[in-house]
Amino acid sequence: MRTLKLTACALALGLGATAAQAEISGDTVKIGVLNDQSGLYADLAGKGSVEAARMAVEDFGGTVDGKKIEILSADHQNKPDVGSNIAREWIDVDGVDVIVDVPTSSVALAVSKVANEKDTAFIVSGAATTRLTNDDCAATTVHYTYDTYALAIGTGKAVVEEGGKSWFFITADYAFGHSLEEDTSAVVKENGGEVLGSVRHPLSSSDFSSYLLQAQGSGAQVIGLANAGTDTTNSIKQANEFGIVQGGQQLAALLMFITDVDALGLDVAQGLTLTTGFYWDMNDDTRAFADRFAERMNGQRPTMVHAGVYSGVMHYLKAVSEIDDDGGKAAVEEMKKLPIHDFFAPNGKIRADGRMVHDMYLVQVKSPDESQGEWDYYNVVRTIPGDEAYQPLSKSTCSLVKQ
Amino acid sequence: MMEILGVPAPVLFGQLLLGLINGSFYALLSLGLAVIFGMLNVINFAHGALYMTGAFAAWLLLNYLGIGYWPALILAPLLVGALGIVLERTMLARLYQFDHLYGLLLTFGLALIIQGLFRNAYGVSGQPYPIPSALSGGTNLGFMFLPLYRGWVVIASVIVCFGTWFVIERTRLGAYLRAAVENQELVRAFGINVPLMMTLTYGFAVALAGFAGVLAAPIYQVNPLMGQDLIIVVFAIVVIGGLGSMLGSIVSGLGIGIVEGLTKTFYPEASSVAVFVIMAIVLALRPHGLFGRPRT
Numbered sequence: 001m002r003t004l005k006l007t008a009c010a011l012a013l014g015l016g017a018t019a020a021q022a023e024i025s026g027d028t029v030k031i032g033v034l035n036d037q038s039g040l041y042a043d044l045a046g047k048g049s050v051e052a053a054r055m056a057v058e059d060f061g062g063t064v065d066g067k068k069i070e071i072l073s074a075d076h077q078n079k080p081d082v083g084s085n086i087a088r089e090w091i092d093v094d095g096v097d098v099i100v101d102v103p104t105s106s107v108a109l110a111v112s113k114v115a116n117e118k119d120t121a122f123i124v125s126g127a128a129t130t131r132l133t134n135d136d137c138a139a140t141t142v143h144y145t146y147d148t149y150a151l152a153i154g155t156g157k158a159v160v161e162e163g164g165k166s167w168f169f170i171t172a173d174y175a176f177g178h179s180l181e182e183d184t185s186a187v188v189k190e191n192g193g194e195v196l197g198s199v200r201h202p203l204s205s206s207d208f209s210s211y212l213l214q215a216q217g218s219g220a221q222v223i224g225l226a227n228a229g230t231d232t233t234n235s236i237k238q239a240n241e242f243g244i245v246q247g248g249q250q251l252a253a254l255l256m257f258i259t260d261v262d263a264l265g266l267d268v269a270q271g272l273t274l275t276t277g278f279y280w281d282m283n284d285d286t287r288a289f290a291d292r293f294a295e296r297m298n299g300q301r302p303t304m305v306h307a308g309v310y311s312g313v314m315h316y317l318k319a320v321s322e323i324d325d326d327g328g329k330a331a332v333e334e335m336k337k338l339p340i341h342d343f344f345a346p347n348g349k350i351r352a353d354g355r356m357v358h359d360m361y362l363v364q365v366k367s368p369d370e371s372q373g374e375w376d377y378y379n380v381v382r383t384i385p386g387d388e389a390y391q392p393l394s395k396s397t398c399s400l401v402k403q
Numbered sequence: 404m405m406e407i408l409g410v411p412a413p414v415l416f417g418q419l420l421l422g423l424i425n426g427s428f429y430a431l432l433s434l435g436l437a438v439i440f441g442m443l444n445v446i447n448f449a450h451g452a453l454y455m456t457g458a459f460a461a462w463l464l465l466n467y468l469g470i471g472y473w474p475a476l477i478l479a480p481l482l483v484g485a486l487g488i489v490l491e492r493t494m495l496a497r498l499y500q501f502d503h504l505y506g507l508l509l510t511f512g513l514a515l516i517i518q519g520l521f522r523n524a525y526g527v528s529g530q531p532y533p534i535p536s537a538l539s540g541g542t543n544l545g546f547m548f549l550p551l552y553r554g555w556v557v558i559a560s561v562i563v564c565f566g567t568w569f570v571i572e573r574t575r576l577g578a579y580l581r582a583a584v585e586n587q588e589l590v591r592a593f594g595i596n597v598p599l600m601m602t603l604t605y606g607f608a609v610a611l612a613g614f615a616g617v618l619a620a621p622i623y624q625v626n627p628l629m630g631q632d633l634i635i636v637v638f639a640i641v642v643i644g645g646l647g648s649m650l651g652s653i654v655s656g657l658g659i660g661i662v663e664g665l666t667k668t669f670y671p672e673a674s675s676v677a678v679f680v681i682m683a684i685v686l687a688l689r690p691h692g693l694f695g696r697p698r699t
Contacts, residue, residue, distance in 0.1 A: 038522065039527065040527060040628070042526070043526045043527050173671075173672050199667075199671050200671055201667075201671055201674070202672070202675040204628075205675070206629065209421045209553075210418055210422075210664055210674075211671065213414065213417045213418065213421065213547060214668070216548075217411065217413070217414045230527065230624065230626060230628075233529060234623060237531075237622075237624065241541075241550045241552065241622065242548055242550055243541055243548050247548070259526075260528060263528035263529045263530065264624075265531040267531075300526075
């Protein structure tokens with residue numbers, strides 16, 4: 001037993017020494033895709049994200065500098081404790097080198113802490129809260145696809161500019177909803193609008209009629225939906241039922257994915273303005289990716305989260321291959337140095353606070369007549385340049401920036 | 404504008420009405436659970452999944468066979484009831500002689516399997532189901548805009564709930580059922596086919612869940628998770644009403660809907676726990692629930 005312990009110590013020391021020389025740990029690069037695979041965010045992330053990561057690995061060639069790449073996946077059930085436990089076990093027991101996706105802001109914040117503690121890279125695609133690149137930023141975290149600031153700047157600003165000056169929020173009661181409400185309120189006020197009030201509902205509610213009635217009673221011109229997934233689709237569907245739009249109020253779905261539009265149907269969703277980091281039908285490159293993705297996913301087109309996972313994994317693998325090191329801090333540092341050029345982010349870059357800055361798109365949902373076929377859902381109204389879409393670095397409260 | 408506790412009166416009335424509408428779903432589902440528990444002594448965890456199956460049955464009928472809402476309102480519960488009969492005959496019936504726990508575990512497992520199958524096939528985002536054209540639109544009540552469809556939900560479920568209650572409490576068939584619960588052997592001695600009665604009871608009770616599912620389809624998305632989200636609340640309602648009490652489940656179903664509506668007005672963050680707080684209080688004061696009797 002004693003010898004065993006000694007050997008273990010020696011091995012550990014030896015590993016420590018080699019890690020300092022920069023090498024791929026365990027001779028494998030292990031990618032852990034952690035997300036909601038059974039709950040309300042399972043379609044917008046879920047198995048699609050795992051498939052997107054697989055596609056990235058295949059396209060990269062299956063190995064990094066001769067070392068094989070493996071993918072693990074797990075369901076965090078939208079619970080921060082479950083998520084951080086899986087992350088810890090993956091890193092400690094399975095030797096996972098990078099965790100990707102992690103929708104549900106509360107879970108992403110918990111995982112970010114664990115990953116940072118254990119020098120493991122964390123590439124966020126599904127979560128939205130700007131806390132990930134502000135107070136809770138970490139040297140090992142990259143916030144890749146979108147965030148609540150970009151959503152607010154996109155949809156929020158567009159709606160105010162069109163004359164929607166007074167707002168009432170229906171907000172999911174957790175980190176993401178709070179963050180989205182806060183960021184959108186700021187944008188509304190900056191642009192001369194006012195916020196009349198808000199109501200917070202538990203995550204994964206089914207009945208929104210009470211909240212909608214309160215929003216209706218507030219007399220606000222715009223009802224901002226600071227929620228996501230089935231919470232958003234149910235809100236919109238029921239708003240339609242209660243004649244809210246016909247009554248003269250406007251809905252602003254601050255975060256909506258193409259899978260949500262698909263679930264609602266164009267009859268109900270038509271005319272909504274929303275902000276997205278990716279639309280599959282933009283150009284030949286995005287269509288090529290979407291076609292391959294759809295082939296593997298029973299015809300489903302990728303959401304921005306799926307596309308972001310692909311791009312993020314690809315960029316990570318490039319960085320690791322460049323420095324031949326899969327330590328979290330080192331890899332993320334290299335990711336920040338390398339520019340991103342792919343179908344998802346033609347001119348992307350990662351800033352010091354971990355924010356991946358790329359163009360966002362303001363889109364409007366087509367009417368059933370306009371739509372040419374399956375998944376033909378958006379008219380792109382405007383491209384929001386990355387530097388405008390994301391919070392300026394100078395305003396970031398991230399400790400990595402102040403240094 | 405008149406205000407009650409800082410909330411404008413029209414908003415409050417609106418919330419009360421919405422609560423009643425949600426309460427109708429609760430009442431339909433908890434009634435089915437109460438019937439199954441009362442007659443079969445089974446805690447039917449599959450109830451939520453069968454409610455979801457009812458909604459999906461309506462959606463499938465519409466999308467694959469072009470059968471609309473009104474026929475589906477009859478057909479979907481029949482399909483769910485038939486599924487229930489198969490489940491009862493092949494599985495549940497074998498467990499009556501054992502502890503409650505076995506029935507509970509079996510139905511819980513069934514719920515997971517049914518939900519898993521639908522989730523794999525249709526994803527979690529939900530499928531759209533249109534409101535029947537005869538009931539689209541709504542009417543302005545002065546204090547709120549009431550969608551006609553929601554009004555219909557309340558009427559339909561109250562009729563079905565009290566019809567069921569009437570059959571069980573006031574007719575000869577109901578009397579046999581209740582007698583079979585008290586003393587199976589004796590009823591059997593009168594020449595009544597008790598196992599068949601149990602099977603049909605289960606089939607009927609899950610058909611109620613299927614019926615609620617069809618009613619729910621146009622309001623919520625048809626979603627594999629819709630039953631899972633609801634079932635725990637419905638269980639709490641059955642406990643509040645008194646396990647196995649029909650009237651208790653109907654009254655507390657409607658009542659909890661209203662309380663939830665009020666919570667959403669005054670303190671929305673607590674709306675999902677309100678029912679459990681009430682359950683704790685009720686159990687502390689009346690351990691058998693509001694309408695329950697001690698079981699022998």
